[in-house]
Amino acid sequence: MASVIQIGNKKIQPAELPQLLAGHKILHVLQREVIIDEAIATIELTPEEKATTIEQFFQHHKLTTTEAITAAQQQLCITPQQLEAIATRELRVEKFKQATWGNKLEQYFLQCKSQLDKVVYSLLRSDNFEIAQELFFRIQDGDSTFADCAKEYSLGQEAQTGGLIGPVPISQAHPAIAQKLGTSKPGQVLPPMKLENWYVIVRLEKLIPAQLDDAMKATLLNHLFEQWLAEQIQQTPISLVNDNPAIPSSTPALVMS
Numbered sequence: 001m002a003s004v005i006q007i008g009n010k011k012i013q014p015a016e017l018p019q020l021l022a023g024h025k026i027l028h029v030l031q032r033e034v035i036i037d038e039a040i041a042t043i044e045l046t047p048e049e050k051a052t053t054i055e056q057f058f059q060h061h062k063l064t065t066t067e068a069i070t071a072a073q074q075q076l077c078i079t080p081q082q083l084e085a086i087a088t089r090e091l092r093v094e095k096f097k098q099a100t101w102g103n104k105l106e107q108y109f110l111q112c113k114s115q116l117d118k119v120v121y122s123l124l125r126s127d128n129f130e131i132a133q134e135l136f137f138r139i140q141d142g143d144s145t146f147a148d149c150a151k152e153y154s155l156g157q158e159a160q161t162g163g164l165i166g167p168v169p170i171s172q173a174h175p176a177i178a179q180k181l182g183t184s185k186p187g188q189v190l191p192p193m194k195l196e197n198w199y200v201i202v203r204l205e206k207l208i209p210a211q212l213d214d215a216m217k218a219t220l221l222n223h224l225f226e227q228w229l230a231e232q233i234q235q236t237p238i239s240l241v242n243d244n245p246a247i248p249s250s251t252p253a254l255v256m257s
Contacts, residue, residue: 027238035232040092043099050088057087097221100228105220109212116210119173119181120166122146124154125198132192132199139201140189146203155198167208177202 005012012020021027045053063069073083101108109116124146126132135153138144150163158165170178177200180190184204192199210216 028233031233031236031238032229035229035236036093039232040089040096043092043095045088045091045095049091050084053091054084054087093225094221097225101221101224104224105217106212108220108224109210109216113210114182115169115171116216117170118167118208118210119170119204120164120206120208121173121177121181122150122163122203122205123156123158123165123177124150124163124201125156125158125195126153126192127155127197127199129192129194129199132201136189136192136201139203146189146201164205167206181207 004014005017018027021030058064058069061072063072069080069083073080076083078086124132124135126135131153135144135149139146139149147162147164150161151159153159154163170181173181174195176193176195180193180202181204184190184202186204186206189203190201192201194200
């Protein structure tokens with residue numbers, strides 16, 4: 001006899017699960033996790049890695065006694081083997097990332113470095129070209145500071161910081177501003193440019209080149225993994241099928257992509 005899920009007084013039959021998961025928008029979550037499980041199925045941990053990871057997981061979740069571990073298994077409705085799999089899953093995912101993309105990080109970093117560089121820049125925006133032009137000349141000639149002009153005249157939130165923005169990835173700036181910053185020298189005040197309903201004055205304060213350090217490697221690995229996962233999800237549709245042709249299905253077909 002198939003197992004039945006009971007939540008309080010409600011019993012959920014196996015045949016109800018697909019529609020229940022779909023109705024609560026959990027099918028796509030399950031789809032993602034199944035794809036990950038299949039990807040890491042062949043990832044092996046050394047006995048030392050496994051023991052250390054499980055111990056750290058138990059410590060983090062305060063599962064320091066046999067009673068606490070048993071209670072957690074009962075609450076999650078899982079076996080000891082499943083709890084160990086949960087405890088080591090994050091490490092197995094990281095090892096999968098390293099095995100798949102670890103030797104491609106330097107090349108990928110070089111390809112997208114220009115978008116990973118960070119900048120500190122000053123920005124002032126006005127809805128009046130004459131005002132923007134006047135402020136540009138005052139800042140350029142040294143009659144007023146960029147910060148003072150931004151505080152008094154800028155119509156965006158940057159007025160609160162004297163126009164100063166960053167450090168932020170250059171890719172976060174408006175594409176037109178990012179393009180200008182990428183070709184500017186620190187301290188160079190750029191003439192007003194029209195962006196949508198604004199006239200914007202920009203000055204590059206500092207360029208912070210991206211470096212392929214451990215934090216950047218982790219960021220790039222996560223990006224490549226999520227990119228790959230999104231492709232796998234697109235290529236792996238969810239469908240509800242009758243697994244036993246001898247039994248007519250009374251549930252309409254469910255296909256999700």
